[in-house]
Amino acid sequence: QVQLVESGGGLVQAGGSLRLSCAASGRTFNRLTVGWFRQPPGKEREFVAGITWSGGSTYYPDSVKGRFTISRDNAKNTVYLQMNSLKPEDTAVYYCAAGGAYYNGAPEKWSYWGQGTQVTVSS
Secondary structure (H helix, E strand, C coil): CCEEEEECCEEEECCCCEEEEEEEECCCHHHCCEEEEEECCCCCCEEEEEECCCCCCEECCCCCCCCEEEEEEHHHCEEEEEECCCCHHHCEEEEEEECCCCCCCCHHHCCEECCCEEEEEEC
């Protein structure tokens, strides 16, 4: 079993930056792909980044490419999402997930989920 806990969310002005962390427990985490999703109020959950277990491959949709960076430190059982040049439309609850394919944006294909952290970007 893998448990995921997100942190690092908060309120930031447009153009600012935040770094989210996803801390994991479980012996198999180091062999799992990890993804970040977000869910704006009243909207569906959206895939924003994925990374392989080794960190050798990453994937981003066009909506965040060039602004968001996913990375991981397997020694610390932690995955990060660096978010730069934030926009009001980035406002959402951000979730990390594990166990899917690193490029797969379908939430139902991911096995483990955290509880989410709120990111609010003011204009």
